[in-house]
Structure formats: C-alpha cells, structure tokens
Amino acid sequence: MKRRRLLATALAAVLSCTLVAAVAGEPAATAGPLVRDAWARATPPGVAVAAVYLTIAGGAKPDRLLGATTSAAAMTQVHAVTEVQGVSRMRETDGVPVPAGGKVVFAPHGLHLMLMNLARPLVAGDTFEVTLQFAESGPRVVRVAVVAADGSPPPAH
Secondary structure (H helix, E strand, O other), X not given: OHHHHHHHHHHHHHHHHHHHHHHOOOXXXXXXXXXXXXXXXXXXXXXXXXXXXXXXXXXXXXXXEEEXXXXXXXXXEEEEEEEEOOEEEEEEXXXXXXXXXXXXXXXXXXXXXXXXXXXXXXXXXOEEEEEXXXXXXXXEEEEEEEEOOOOOOOOOO
C-alpha cells in the first residue's frame, strides 16, 4: 500500500511539472520543437514572393524541419543564404537540423521560408498560418505576423 502511494505521489509530481511547463509556455521534456516569433514583411501590390522568418527551439530530442506549406502561397520552400566569393546565393535546402535543446534562427540574409506565387499581397497588421513539417514530431501550425515593409520584426516572446 505504501509503495502504491509513493508511486502515485511521484507520478502526480511529474505530471504537475509537465503541466506547469506547458502553462508557462515551456516545452515539456517529451515535446518536439517549439516555434515562435514568426514574421514576414508586407509586400507591394504585384510582388508575388515573400520570406518568413522565425525561431525554432529544439525539444528533448533532435529533429529536422523538412518543409512547409501555406494557403498564402502556391509554393513554400526552405531556403538558405550563403556567401561565395563575396556574392550571396539563395538556395533551397532539403531540410534543416534542429538540435535537441538548441535553437535555429530564420532571419534576413540567412535561413528563411520562401513563399512563391502569393495568393494576394501580404498586408502589415495581417496574420496567416504556415504549417511546418518536422521529421520526428510531425506538423506544427505557426501564425505569422505581417509587419510593414520597412519595419522591424515584432518583439520576441
């Protein structure tokens, strides 16, 4: 009887810590990557491409971002910008590793999601959803904030 009570108390403590972490916005120990601070710049009329920037905090185990989709564009690709002999080159990647407990930042002049053939221009103040596909943890829906074309990204969480 004492052993069962001890096990029940230990289980309750573990569940309580997981719940507190989830309420506080922290990933639970078994959670996959946490995506935050997603944003894109507004586009002028007639411009059919845009970039999405965000931060991915790795979960308890390594994962890999495989790609993304959104109804805001006909095609979405994961791009990386590299510099070769002083010339920046943007290329599609086949995925981005997300280390356990690490952080991957998608930012201007670096990693980003490239939206092509936009359904309509992105307007400052609007939001839209992007679904990220991870190899281990599956799909994650992320809300993207649209900022002014000459504006700064929204403040980080």
